[in-house]
Amino acid sequence: MYKWLVAVLFMFGSVANAQELNCTVKINYDRVTDANTQIFKTLERALTDFVNNTRWTSRNFETNERIECSMIINVSGYDAPGFTATLQVQSSRPVYNSTYSSPIFNFNDKDFNFRYNEGDNLIYNPNSVDSNNLVGVIGFYANIIIGLDADSFQKGGGTEYYKAAQNLASLGAGSGYKGWGQQEGTNQNRYFLVNDLLSNTFTPFRDTLYEYHFLALDKMADDHKKAKEEVIASLKTLAKVQSVRPNAFLTRVFFDAKSDEIVSMFSGGPTVTLTELLENLNKLSPTNGSKWSQIR
Template sequence: MRNLLFLFIFCFSVSITAQELNATVVVNAQQTGNENLQQFKTLEKQLKEFISSTKWSDRSVTAQERINCNFVINISEYSGNNYKATLQVQSSRPVFGSSYTTPAYNINDKDFTFEYIEFQSLIYNPTQYASNLISVLAFHIHMVLGMDADSFKPEGGDAYFKQAQNIVNFSQQENYAGWKLADGLQSRFALIDNLLSPTFKAFRTVMYDYHRLGLDTMGDNQKDAKNQIAKALVLFNDMNRRRPNSYLLRVFFDAKAEEIEQIFSDGPSVDIANLIDTLNKVAPIHSSKWRNIKI
């Protein structure tokens, strides 16, 4: 009996202290022509363990609350311990009352070079720089956590986004691309700077309204939920007038364009005239999808 009680307590404690992410990691080195080298397999295994075992915040979560996310590293070149790659990061979140999961973050970071020695220790310190490999991953992990939190609570991702900004600040000391203002409008610097700027405040409002007031209410009243989603998306109009074609809008619609097309091409009819006008203005690159919306 005591053994059973101990086992119950142990399992319960593991559940409430589970890490925040349920992550898959893929290291694809096909472009190098040497994709079967052991060092790539070791890197993949180490990164999986690093992401899954690191405690990224003070928040306690159950295993069911873990965020599903994918990290795909496509290595194009390597020389010794130096690697050139791109990093695709995707995350999703469950929709209340359904088995459906909605994409929350989808980004392709093309400024990803790093040093790696096989079996080196991978340790994240939230207050200091360790390596570009760790900094880039930690930055996007905090973006995943922040986007997820914003979708459940108004500006719920503040702590995560501010830590992402801290990572940008202490990573600027090294000579790697993506961390500085001079690195352009689609850098890690630009992404977090925009996200925390009052100019783009509507973005975070949309994240909450779209998910919590829209998608999460689909099971109660699909027509009302669609109207809420349309109302949320129209908020992008003012933001786009101030800063047309912003990186934040691209990040949002890279994750959401296909879903928006599906939502408004099925189910009960709602007035979409203003919505279509907004979508064509703020995300013209997806105009072929907007043309498919018929209801």
């Protein structure tokens, strides 16, 4: 236990030489047939450098602590300098004493329209959303990724990063671009994502991230059966959200990242009682019922 505590303190307190993210950026432009493809390749390189070389927080990271993530931009339209696109954001987190990385975030932003000219400087300002909407959206998700990762190591650890994302969302609401606003006919955009993360109503979601990862997965190598039981307990915590907000946005966000992992985890290894687990899973995420039926 002492060694593990030292490892955690080292993780959060050591002097670092690296930025926070190790991000793969990919631009898919197959649907655009009447443009010079060089602009997409240039944008991909520029965003890769921007995301991985920007210092997003004041927290210290070692090189091996950088958060693994990806941002895939699917471009459906291009009229220079305007891009019509969606953005798939994914991140994962290493499990202690293993080679396995656990998915934490898997989100598709359907309203990622922006402008970009070859040679534009991409500079992050935490107190500004650029008029092109590119840096602002990427900065928003960088902070969300870091916040979710922090929540998985320390209860409530992601608050300051969510607040940074919330500030960007507030600034973006006046930009004229979709995805930032409260009154857009959807409750599943950037505005609701970060406001829900900071709402006391959804504290059980954030507690679940900590319990599921730090109290369960990180102990899997020591006691596989007990760790699986802790996963079941963490999903009971998530069920507290269901009791006050059925079919909540954040509940969907959780299972978009975790459904396959949960099926895999409970489809082998030491046997545990599954009755309560299956009851909660079917209540929390009925749309994944076909997956839950694979758990035996």
